[in-house]
Amino acid sequence: MTLPQSLDFSHLYSDETRARKSSPLKSCIHYFQDPKIAFLGGGLPLSKYFPWDSIVADSSLPSLTYGIETDLPNTGAREETCHVRLERNEITKGGDLKDIPLSRALQYGFGMGQPEFLSFVREHTQLVHKVRYSDWDVLATTGNTGSWESTLRIFCNKGDTILAEQYSFSSSIYAAEAQGINVFPVPLDEHGLIPERLEAILDNWNPKTKKPKLLYTVPTGQNPTGSSLSDNRKIEIYRIAQKHDLLILEDEPYYFLQMDHYQREATSRKVTHFKSQSEFLDSLAKSFISLDTDGRVIRMDSFSKVLAPGTRLGWLVASKKILRVYNQLHEMTIQNPSGFSQAIVAGTLNRWGQEGFLDWLLGLRREYSEKRDIAIDGLFKHLPKTPIFRINPPTAGMFFTITIDASAHPDFLTKYSSKPELVELAIYEKTIENGVLVIPGSWFKVSGNTEPPQPSEHKKGSNSNEIFFRGTFAAVDSDTLKNGVQRLGETLKQEFQL
Amino acid sequence: MTLPQSLDFSHLYSDETRARKSSPLKSCIHYFQDPKIAFLGGGLPLSKYFPWDSIVADSSLPSLTYGIETDLPNTGAREETCHVRLERNEITKGGDLKDIPLSRALQYGFGMGQPEFLSFVREHTQLVHKVRYSDWDVLATTGNTGSWESTLRIFCNKGDTILAEQYSFSSSIYAAEAQGINVFPVPLDEHGLIPERLEAILDNWNPKTKKPKLLYTVPTGQNPTGSSLSDNRKIEIYRIAQKHDLLILEDEPYYFLQMDHYQREATSRKVTHFKSQSEFLDSLAKSFISLDTDGRVIRMDSFSKVLAPGTRLGWLVASKKILRVYNQLHEMTIQNPSGFSQAIVAGTLNRWGQEGFLDWLLGLRREYSEKRDIAIDGLFKHLPKTPIFRINPPTAGMFFTITIDASAHPDFLTKYSSKPELVELAIYEKTIENGVLVIPGSWFKVSGNTEPPQPSEHKKGSNSNEIFFRGTFAAVDSDTLKNGVQRLGETLKQEFQL
Incomplete structure (x- = not known):
């Protein structure tokens, strides 16, 4: 099956995005790796001057106790800890395992993120969301706080209006307001944002004022109400977004903290055990990104709630066209997330594997x-x-x-x-x-x-x-x-x- | 001697800074540490859910060979490597040495930076620059690229003009231009920015147009010209900044890459060996921050060129009043630099000590x-x-x-x-x-x-x-x-x- 290409949303870009030029220096950075060229171009320090020879990170292995009920016998050979040893230079490890060498993790370059990090979250995204258009990708970020602020810079001018749930994460709202962006509240109930109300707002929008360009939503475990959007409401909201040419920003730090329904009677309670990874994945709420065929959804994912906030590491899922614009802004702001964070997190996750990570999430x-x-x-x-x-x-x-x-x-x-x-x-x-x-x-x-x-x-x-x-x-x-x-x-x- | 207090520069803030509210959630975060309060306030994950039990970072010890000619006998007992072991929880180590425990490094909070990191760079700053007003401080950043972009957000509105050296780091200039800020070029020669030209520009500024609020300069090893501002020019420029109520942004990634003058004759060359730390420090160019008595200088320091760019770690030196505003912006952007970066860098530097770090810089x-x-x-x-x-x-x-x-x-x-x-x-x-x-x-x-x-x-x-x-x-x-x-x-x- 051939997947469609994403649409072009450049008509929604802010004046700033339109005015932003990439540094011409970036146009020649690829010569740095060219053996035929003596690269006297950029102020990159030699990696032999980086002080660190090795970094070792030890973590627990995700517990199987809370995870999948596997038919495989427990061989007893399972190690208890996951041992990541990062060296200065690339070395071959067992199997396909590749770590980010410190000489690269700690150097300039790789604004989109280190390949070993990106490949893990890309594969994870595909497993969980099965994105339905072809030219999507992932981009490393310093977490959703920064991704949201960047989103506002990329799409909004002063005086623009955006939509958000009537009660929302105050820092996100304040970030918009500080930029002179009006945040228009959309009613929500215990099942989250109400599609009919959203549609009424947009259908009846005063034609004399600029229409909202984007909807900010925390669909799962909404902050502050704790509500979660049903799949059906998401399908409705996506349709309305298409009708009114809205981008949907899904801020999903709590996505994997989905639980069974609360049971009043303690005796009738049991935590669902899943028979397979795919059964677990099927149990999860549909994400907006999984419904997206246009490339109008930008998904903000973060390790803050599922590994640790201090990693300052997350990722965006969106069309390549849109991610290029984020990357261009990042060149002027964060450049890229910390190399230590990327190398330690990628080293850990690549050892856990996709199943191990899901197992970790099941534990949480x-x-x-x-x-x-x-x-x-x-x-x-x-x-x-x-x-x-x-x-x-x-x-x-x-x-x-x-x-x-x-x-x-x-x-x-x-x-x-x-x-x-x-x-x-x-x-x-x-x-x-x-x-x-x-x-x-x-x-x-x-x-x-x-x-x-x-x-x-x-x-x-x-x-x-x-x-x-x-x-x-x-x-x-x-x-x-x-x-x-x-x-x-x-x-x-x-x-x-x- | 009592040092003066910094002046108030809030009249130079951008509209955005004036409009930016702090999240009310920050007003109650201190209850998190209050043993009398059951903190059901903020979405902080428990640190026991962080996967990492320990991080070990090994680096070379700064070589004395290139450093200070000390009279102390080489006891031979000097270890060759510096071994940093970060544990999940606080543990007592020898002497005054304090590491950042992972449970804190990887948690939310400490937007200004982790105390063990800040204390090192604060002491370093005092050693090198001997700041001449009382209420200065340091703030952890993700490096000068981001600090500069934040500076523009904090002080400039669309349509404002700033001053920069006639040839300057293109990414910095493009960051300003993308925000709709006009960058007015100030002539420079092989000794850097020319004070007389700066003064003429400001003295003759068209009174009908808004005067520049700030001067962006790379005083040491200027990018791209390689020139360095003399101390006398800096004194002149600071006087002009006072006269015209300008802020000075000194972007100093290359400050410690100061060298002896180039000698054509290889035979007459020698690298200066310093007899003491203070002789080395005295040999360094005066910084703008060291001349500042008003709090009108914002110094951007970075580890990118002297440790590694991938640390994405640097720091600002400025008045506490101004740093509070950066911190408020950081709450909506980076929050704080990576906890791994802060903990590894602080662990390494606190073992090297101030003298060890200077020694490392002498090696470079x-x-x-x-x-x-x-x-x-x-x-x-x-x-x-x-x-x-x-x-x-x-x-x-x-x-x-x-x-x-x-x-x-x-x-x-x-x-x-x-x-x-x-x-x-x-x-x-x-x-x-x-x-x-x-x-x-x-x-x-x-x-x-x-x-x-x-x-x-x-x-x-x-x-x-x-x-x-x-x-x-x-x-x-x-x-x-x-x-x-x-x-x-x-x-x-x-x-x-x-």
């Missing part, structure tokens, strides 16, 4: 499922049963939310002058006093200018006395989590005099 | 001096003695230039229609054909709009038929360098029929 899934259950169990236990509080057990990510009807607060009409945001602030302060920290939902509210394009859209919908808090079960151990949730429940009980 | 100085001499010797040997060619032996950095009177080319009036740029292009292509690559000077020309502010300034000065090529002695070994320079000389001889 198991850990986070347990933590999620602890948090939600605690909330059900310590929060009185009343429609005032709504607990929203997530099926992915690190976050849960408690939605609260602020008007039920005894002092709502008096002390708080019927202002839900004052109840929210009071509860926030009270919880800290009582030894637990959760984040007020209003901190995530996207409050971009919705006038004049959509004078009526923004007011519709949710109960305006509703507030919510975002908690996470990720950052603390199980005992602290139990205590924290108990303190939270008790604070709310106290506050609402229940 | 020696290596680059030898390479410089090979290149310049070769040019004098292979280029015919004629005023057509001017060889400019550098005293710092990685670059040398050959200035050429293009009008002396036999085909200048005919084939090249009296256009020096056509001669330049022909020579560039010819040298590649003959197996050597050097870079045409015109690639570095700053051609920003100089009308209307300075209608007459730009035309004055240099012979308009002069062209030049930039070569580097850094990127190849000595034999290739010798061959390359010979091919270059022969090509020029051939071209000019000498």
Whole structure:
């Protein structure tokens, strides 16, 4: 089957992108490797002046315990640790295994990323997302924070409007606002962004104002609501994006923290064990990139939540055309991620293998499922049963939310002058006093200018006395989590005099 | 002696900087370390889920051979390698030595940089530059490319003008131009930027147009000319910056590649040996940051040329007020440099010590001096003695230039229609054909709009038929360098029929 080519989206580029020239010096860097040429061209230090002779990184091997139920007998020969030894110069290792030599990892060049790193994430992407057009690729990044900021530079001018979930990761929204970009909120519910609302917004867009160029979304384990977009909604949203020539930016740090549905009854709980890698992969939510046939999706992946944030390493999946533009911007910003990070991560992952990495992710899934259950169990236990509080057990990510009807607060009409945001602030302060920290939902509210394009859209919908808090079960151990949730429940009980 | 406080330069901030809000989430991150609080606030993964148990980095110890002539007897007990072992958790090591534990290096937080890294570069900065105001500090960066791009975002709006040396690092200039910033060229000669010309430009600035906010300069081993600013010129330029309320951005990747003056006679050559660390430090060019009493200098330092480019690690020196603004931007871009890079570099440098690092730099100085001499010797040997060619032996950095009177080319009036740029292009292509690559000077020309502010300034000065090529002695070994320079000389001889 021949896959289609991606479309050209250069009409969506920012003025900056159009004005950006590549350094002419890059046009001759390939002579550096040419044995016929004495390269007196660029200020590259000789790698023999790099101080490091070797780097050794030891990691645990992904545990099979939480992973695939394999029919293969456990031979007992499995090593417990994964030993990566990076040398200054290229050396042949067993089989196909190739490490990034330090002389290359620590040199200039390879702005797209080191080949051994890229080949791993490319193969991983193909396994998981089975991209449906031909000219896609991957590009190494320093993580999704930077990728998002770069995305804004690449596509948006000052005064442009973009779309985002009504509650969204505040740093992402602030990054846009600092650039003078208006962020228009799209309503979401417990299943994520609502396609009908998105379509209504775009269909009724005031023709006198510039239409949004892109939609920013965290589809899986959304930050802050913890919601996850269903496959059907994604298909709908992709169709709307095609109709209105929108790019979709999927920010997916939590993609592999997908869990089974929360079960109230502990006895009926079990973590799904998969019979094969492909069964596990089939169980995952469809990604926007897997639906994409136009090349209008840019996927931001990161190791921050699944290996470690300090790797400052992630990757983009998009059409080659679009990745070239990111690379051109990177030449003026990060150049490329740290060579130590790329060499250590690639060395580790290439030893784990694709299956080992999936196994690692399954292990995380198991850990986070347990933590999620602890948090939600605690909330059900310590929060009185009343429609005032709504607990929203997530099926992915690190976050849960408690939605609260602020008007039920005894002092709502008096002390708080019927202002839900004052109840929210009071509860926030009270919880800290009582030894637990959760984040007020209003901190995530996207409050971009919705006038004049959509004078009526923004007011519709949710109960305006509703507030919510975002908690996470990720950052603390199980005992602290139990205590924290108990303190939270008790604070709310106290506050609402229940 | 009480040092003065830095001045406030917030009136020079860009609109973007003024609009940038810090994430409210950062306002509660300190509770993460508070034992009284169950932190359900932020999406930080537990460090026990980081795969790496240990990282070991082995480097050579800086050689004393090229360093300080010490009176101390060589005890022979000196180890040959420096062994850095980073563990998951903090462990006590001998003496004051503190490594960055992986659980912290690889976690979120420490946007300014890890304390063990910052303390080393802070102490280094104080040793070398003896900053003369009280509230300066250092901030970890991913290198000067990114620091420069951030600087433009922080201070400049679209349509602003900045100043730069007439020939400058093209990537830096293109970064500005892509943002819609005009780069106004300031003439330079073999001693770098000319203060009188800078002052004339600013004194005569058209009052109807916005005055430049900042001067971008590579004072030491300037790219591309290889020139170095004298201390006296720096004092003058700093005075002019004060007079015209300019910020000075000193981009100093080559600062420690300062060498002795080139001697034609090999027999009269000797590399200076210093009797003490302070004698070496006293021999170095004064930096702008060392002259700064206002906090108007922002110094960009990098390990790219003195350790390895792939560390993607450097640091800024500036007032705390200004560094806070960089940090706020970093929260939306890089967050912080790679934890692996910080931990490995800090581990290595803290073992070498300040003196060891200076010793390492002295070793590099020696290596680059030898390479410089090979290149310049070769040019004098292979280029015919004629005023057509001017060889400019550098005293710092990685670059040398050959200035050429293009009008002396036999085909200048005919084939090249009296256009020096056509001669330049022909020579560039010819040298590649003959197996050597050097870079045409015109690639570095700053051609920003100089009308209307300075209608007459730009035309004055240099012979308009002069062209030049930039070569580097850094990127190849000595034999290739010798061959390359010979091919270059022969090509020029051939071209000019000498």
